[in-house]
Amino acid sequence: MLKISTKCMYFLQVSIIAFMLSACSSLKITDEIVPSDGVQGITISKKSKATQKILDSATIYFEYDSSRLSSESIKTLRDIVELMKTDKAMTLSLQGHADERGTREYNLALGQRRSESVSSYLIASGLSNSRMEAISYGEERPLILGSDESSWQKNRRVEIK
Amino acid sequence: MNKLALISALFFSVCGLSDLRLEIKKGTIDPINIAIYEINNKSNISKTIGDVLRGDLIRTGEFKIIDGIEIVQLFDEKSVFNFKGWKMLNLDYVVIPEIDFPDNSSVNLRYRVFDVVLEKEIRASKIFGLRSNLRQIGHFASDGIFESILGFPGVASTKIMYVNYSNFNDEETYKLFISDSDGFNRKLLLQSPYPIISPAWSPDSKEVAYVSFETGKASVYIQNVSTGRRNLVLKKNTQVSSPSWSPNGKFLAITIHEGGNPEIYILKLKDKSLTRLTNHYSIDTEANWSAKGNKIMFTSSRSGTPQLYEINLRSIGKNPKRITYEGDYNARGSYLPDGNGYVFVHRSSEGNFHIALKYRRESFARILTEARLDESPSVSPNGSMIVYAVSEDGINKLSILNINGAQFDLPSSEGMVREPAWSGLVR
Numbered sequence: 001m002l003k004i005s006t007k008c009m010y011f012l013q014v015s016i017i018a019f020m021l022s023a024c025s026s027l028k029i030t031d032e033i034v035p036s037d038g039v040q041g042i043t044i045s046k047k048s049k050a051t052q053k054i055l056d057s058a059t060i061y062f063e064y065d066s067s068r069l070s071s072e073s074i075k076t077l078r079d080i081v082e083l084m085k086t087d088k089a090m091t092l093s094l095q096g097h098a099d100e101r102g103t104r105e106y107n108l109a110l111g112q113r114r115s116e117s118v119s120s121y122l123i124a125s126g127l128s129n130s131r132m133e134a135i136s137y138g139e140e141r142p143l144i145l146g147s148d149e150s151s152w153q154k155n156r157r158v159e160i161k
Numbered sequence: 162m163n164k165l166a167l168i169s170a171l172f173f174s175v176c177g178l179s180d181l182r183l184e185i186k187k188g189t190i191d192p193i194n195i196a197i198y199e200i201n202n203k204s205n206i207s208k209t210i211g212d213v214l215r216g217d218l219i220r221t222g223e224f225k226i227i228d229g230i231e232i233v234q235l236f237d238e239k240s241v242f243n244f245k246g247w248k249m250l251n252l253d254y255v256v257i258p259e260i261d262f263p264d265n266s267s268v269n270l271r272y273r274v275f276d277v278v279l280e281k282e283i284r285a286s287k288i289f290g291l292r293s294n295l296r297q298i299g300h301f302a303s304d305g306i307f308e309s310i311l312g313f314p315g316v317a318s319t320k321i322m323y324v325n326y327s328n329f330n331d332e333e334t335y336k337l338f339i340s341d342s343d344g345f346n347r348k349l350l351l352q353s354p355y356p357i358i359s360p361a362w363s364p365d366s367k368e369v370a371y372v373s374f375e376t377g378k379a380s381v382y383i384q385n386v387s388t389g390r391r392n393l394v395l396k397k398n399t400q401v402s403s404p405s406w407s408p409n410g411k412f413l414a415i416t417i418h419e420g421g422n423p424e425i426y427i428l429k430l431k432d433k434s435l436t437r438l439t440n441h442y443s444i445d446t447e448a449n450w451s452a453k454g455n456k457i458m459f460t461s462s463r464s465g466t467p468q469l470y471e472i473n474l475r476s477i478g479k480n481p482k483r484i485t486y487e488g489d490y491n492a493r494g495s496y497l498p499d500g501n502g503y504v505f506v507h508r509s510s511e512g513n514f515h516i517a518l519k520y521r522r523e524s525f526a527r528i529l530t531e532a533r534l535d536e537s538p539s540v541s542p543n544g545s546m547i548v549y550a551v552s553e554d555g556i557n558k559l560s561i562l563n564i565n566g567a568q569f570d571l572p573s574s575e576g577m578v579r580e581p582a583w584s585g586l587v588r
Contacts, residue, residue, distance in 0.1 A: 100552060104536070105446050105493065135378045
């Protein structure tokens with residue numbers, strides 16, 4: 001037994017009438033293109049533990065009032081370049097810092113110069129500048145609190161994140 | 162007016178909870194002797210105003226308040242002011258304050274100032290105030306008395322802005338505060354988990370500019386003090402910092418850190434157009450505008466070490482003139498209001514950082530402070546005092562010294578208060 005609901009009956013009738021009407025008037029022909037499912041997703045994943053470990057130990061240190069890279073720093077940065085060439089999606093935040101001595105604005109500028117000097121080295125080594133951002137926190141984010149040379153040494157740095 | 166050792170006073174803040182309070186550390190040598198009659202109406206209101214007035218005058222470093230004036234009758238036997246009686250107390254000046262209450266919310270303070278030596282009245286003023294703002298009535302009176310005797314405005318009624326930093330359980334909080342010049346009446350302008358540096362007042366003291374790191378990099382904001390409305394002054398991909406207002410309030414000198422090469426620009430606030438002021442591969446930052454508006458001083462490392470330079474704004478593009486040669490670190494200069502000199506941060510041969518003052522007529526800099534890491538000097542709008550930050554072993558506090566003052570000791574105090582900025586005159 002075929003049971004058709006009244007609602008369905010109604011729909012069928014309307015469709016038949018519509019078909020008859022369109023047949024009487026001009027025929028409407030349309031072309032449509034269904035686009036591919038073009039969604040570009042972004043996945044931000046944490047850097048792998050191994051990568052993170054390398055970056056954590058890759059802090060670059062500087063002399064007083066200087067943004068020059070030492071030969072030791074260059075060795076460290078070579079490892080970073082290798083890492084970046086292996087992992088093509090990896091991006092870096094280069095965060096420059098200064099010790100507490102001197103004025104805050106001068107130190108902000110000094111920290112920026114330090115992060116830019118790291119960034120310049122990486123770019124000169126063939127990495128795209130779009131893969132890194134150089135910023136500065138000046139003297140605002142010391143790693144070590146203390147007013148002696150051993151604390152200051154650790155605070156004059158660029159952290160690579 | 163060449164006092165030797167004057168006043169030093171210390172601001173302190175305990176764990177960011179209490180207001181700043183000035184603590185007077187050193188008195189005055191050869192002060193002006195002044196006596197103030199008790200205010201006619203004996204009430205808490207009179208007491209508050211009287212205490213504020215006395216505290217203000219002492220803090221200027223210019224006055225010694227002589228007690229016991231009440232035993233001298235106001236008038237002598239001829240019904241004229243009792244100059245003879247005041248002279249016996251060795252007084253230089255006498256103040257007679259009077260209070261009245263026109264309605265429930267208002268307080269009027271009248272005061273007269275007498276020059277005892279010249280035997281004449283030098284000021285008669287009336288201050289119309291509100292019960293809700295009693296301290297400011299006292300500050301206004303103090304400033305008027307100061308001005309009538311010394312010939313230039315007092316700054317008790319001005320404001321000081323500063324940054325308070327706290328770190329509880331690894332949670333960092335930065336607060337930008339405004340307080341009265343005596344540390345009372347603290348008001349919060351901005352609270353943030355990200356660093357706030359370089360606060361600067363607009364010339365009319367109605368707005369402030371500062372650097373906030375809330376977007377991950379340094380950016381300059383302007384905030385209206387009374388409405389709290391604020392704007393990012395310049396949208397940039399690079400860091401922007403070190404704001405300094407032009408005296409007419411229409412421009413802001415700022416540092417743009419393009420590609421690690423900080424340069425100073427003048428930003429026209431109305432249309433955000435930029436005029437480049439410096440052009441050198443070294444660090445150029447910390448612009449400060451002269452009171453007349455024709456010059457800008459800044460810090461540059463173009464000589465190899467940070468030194469102060471000056472640009473005449475009528476000849477932009479010409480080489481800036483170097484104005485400091487003492488030692489290997491002179492930075493963050495600011496002009497005295499009369500333009501006759503400037504204060505800055507100077508690194509001594511022992512490697513300590515001090516506040517220094519250099520008059521244009523002199524060939525040497527005067528070292529004003531003696532802690533290890535003094536920074537952020539800001540000159541009071543009458544040019545008589547400097548507020549600055551002392552930073553040592555993770556402790557930051559503010560200190561005020563009179564510009565004629567010799568060096569002084571700083572007592573220990575708690576708290577992390579830094580980057581003071583003195584407002585303009587508000588009277």
